[in-house]
Amino acid sequence: MSFGPDDFKALYARSADPWHYETSWYEARKRALTLAALTRERYARAFEPGCSIGVLTAELAARCDVLLAWDTSEAALAAAHGRMAAAGRDADVVTFASGWVPHVWPSGEFDLIVFSEIGYFLSRAQLLEAREHIAESLAPGGELLACHWRHPIQGGELDGDGVHRLLDAIPGLQSVVHHHEADLVIDLWSRVSDSLAQQEGLL
Numbered sequence: 001m002s003f004g005p006d007d008f009k010a011l012y013a014r015s016a017d018p019w020h021y022e023t024s025w026y027e028a029r030k031r032a033l034t035l036a037a038l039t040r041e042r043y044a045r046a047f048e049p050g051c052s053i054g055v056l057t058a059e060l061a062a063r064c065d066v067l068l069a070w071d072t073s074e075a076a077l078a079a080a081h082g083r084m085a086a087a088g089r090d091a092d093v094v095t096f097a098s099g100w101v102p103h104v105w106p107s108g109e110f111d112l113i114v115f116s117e118i119g120y121f122l123s124r125a126q127l128l129e130a131r132e133h134i135a136e137s138l139a140p141g142g143e144l145l146a147c148h149w150r151h152p153i154q155g156g157e158l159d160g161d162g163v164h165r166l167l168d169a170i171p172g173l174q175s176v177v178h179h180h181e182a183d184l185v186i187d188l189w190s191r192v193s194d195s196l197a198q199q200e201g202l203l
């Protein structure tokens with residue numbers, strides 16, 4: 001069992017900010033932990049699937065030259081776009097688009113993929129497909145950041161720890177940051193070069 005685009009359309013029809021990104025201390029602290037886990041001051045080209053109303057996106061934009069931010073919900077994307085336009089600064093860094101991952105995935109390489117609070121909305125099979133895309137599109141030296149809630153997700157096949165276990169098994173990734181507490185888990189992996197990965201048995 002997994003979720004589909006209509007689930008999120010209905011969710012945003014009921015609430016403009018279903019996870020309370022704009023008001024919750026838990027979310028603000030989690031965002032600060034997420035941003036602190038990123039090892040570089042700046043990234044050249046980043047991808048954030050499942051950007052919601054763009055609260056994390058706005059913070060990421062300040063550290064990226066180019067940021068693709070996708071979501072399945074048009075309502076969420078409109079809010080995210082409005083937030084960036086109102087902020088003015090960094091607005092031209094972000095390209096928002098509608099897309100359901102892993103069925104669609106952007107072309108080209110990224111030196112940062114932020115997979116935050118989206119993995120358990122995919123079935124196991126969909127997450128395995130997303131893993132293939134991540135492995136193909138992460139540039140050597142690029143970073144994959146994942147952050148997920150650790151409690152069961154009603155209607156989902158995977159919980160946060162299950163998502164991170166599957167991401168941890170992507171060949172050629174090396175763990176750089178692992179932070180877990182009762183409610184959330186954050187991991188950052190770096191893609192080692194193919195030659196180093198072969199030497200170290202990661203490929």
Ligand SMILES: C[S@@+](CC[C@H](N)C(=O)[O-])C[C@H]1O[C@@H](n2cnc3c(N)ncnc32)[C@H](O)[C@@H]1O
Nearest residue numbers: 008050051052056071072073100101116117121
């Ligand atoms: C919990 S929010 C995460 C927001 C942001 N990434 C963060 O961590 O602050 C999940 C968002 O992912 C979107 N979403 C869920 N499954 C998706 C999929 N397969 N493809 C694209 N967007 C998806 C939902 O519409 C929702 O806005």
